[in-house]
Amino acid sequence: MNLTVRYFASLREALGDQQQLTGVPGPITVAGLRRHLAAGTPAHAEALREGRAVRCAINQVMAADDAMVPDGAEVAFFPPVTGG
Amino acid sequence: MGTPRVRIQTAPFDLGAEVRALHEADLGVGAVTSFVGTVRDRNGVVPVGQGGPIQRMELEHYPGMTEAAIEGMIDEAYKRFDIRAARVIHRVGPLEPGDSIVLVAVASAHRGESFKACEFLMDYLKTQAPFWKKEHTPQGAQWVDARVSDDQALARWGIRVDNASGPAPSQGPV
Numbered sequence: 151m152n153l154t155v156r157y158f159a160s161l162r163e164a165l166g167d168q169q170q171l172t173g174v175p176g177p178i179t180v181a182g183l184r185r186h187l188a189a190g191t192p193a194h195a196e197a198l199r200e201g202r203a204v205r206c207a208i209n210q211v212m213a214a215d216d217a218m219v220p221d222g223a224e225v226a227f228f229p230p231v232t233g234g
Numbered sequence: 235m236g237t238p239r240v241r242i243q244t245a246p247f248d249l250g251a252e253v254r255a256l257h258e259a260d261l262g263v264g265a266v267t268s269f270v271g272t273v274r275d276r277n278g279v280v281p282v283g284q285g286g287p288i289q290r291m292e293l294e295h296y297p298g299m300t301e302a303a304i305e306g307m308i309d310e311a312y313k314r315f316d317i318r319a320a321r322v323i324h325r326v327g328p329l330e331p332g333d334s335i336v337l338v339a340v341a342s343a344h345r346g347e348s349f350k351a352c353e354f355l356m357d358y359l360k361t362q363a364p365f366w367k368k369e370h371t372p373q374g375a376q377w378v379d380a381r382v383s384d385d386q387a388l389a390r391w392g393i394r395v396d397n398a399s400g401p402a403p404s405q406g407p408v
Contacts, residue, residue, distance in 0.1 A: 159294055159366035160377045203380075205397065210299035212362065226296060226364075230380035230397045233293070233324060233365025234271055234336050234356060 151176040151221040158228035164197040180206045181215040203230050240304045242295055244327040247337055256319045256341040263318050265345040267352040269338045275331035288369045293326040296364040307358045315351040317342045357387040361397040
């Protein structure tokens with residue numbers, strides 16, 4: 151699968167704005183994609199490690215850890231939101 | 235209908251103009267409730283004596299998703315409450331203590347519905363709209379932590395979220 155991964159807030163500072171992924175083994179869940187990304191670099195391993203509060207959106211809609219990621223999706227990872 | 239219901243902007247907003255716009259064109263409106271959130275000079279979570287005064291705040295958002303998420307919240311407010319108009323303005327970029335951050339304004343025929351819808355929209359926005367605050371103090375900059383109490387505020391409306399804590403956001407009516 152090919153995916154666009156975007157990061158916001160503290161994750162953006164640690165990992166950059168976005169990554170284009172190709173050849174991601176599918177089908178894959180949000181949690182699976184997070185583990186896949188965490189295996190990439192030490193910075194990814196730290197920013198996305200289990201136990202850290204990381205939220206996700208698929209194609210700009212909030213998604214749970216067990217949601218399936220469709221091919222071609224824009225997947226965003228970010229910390230809990232703090233607007234208002 | 236020229237003005238969008240949701241605006242994300244760096245510029246300040248004019249509360250009076252926004253409230254007027256909500257009722258001037260609709261004489262069936264008998265009540266407008268507005269909420270304005272402003273930047274504090276201190277972090278309400280950090281114990282007294284820890285953490286410095288906030289000199290500056292930066293607000294980041296997810297362009298496209300933020301607007302769509304709030305549009306969806308307004309749609310939900312229309313389903314739940316008998317309201318006639320709603321508007322949400324959220325500022326992003328650098329802000330200073332005393333600056334306005336967010337405006338939620340709701341119009342209805344009678345006050346009860348607009349009071350409730352305004353609080354509902356604010357509770358929803360706090361936990362589900364993609365914004366992130368970074369505080370700058372003399373000790374350095376840090377991202378603001380989400381609060382469990384905000385998740386609990388939304389739970390009052392029958393919507394369970396785990397933004398501040400928990401393994402993943404699980405959204406929707408309980």
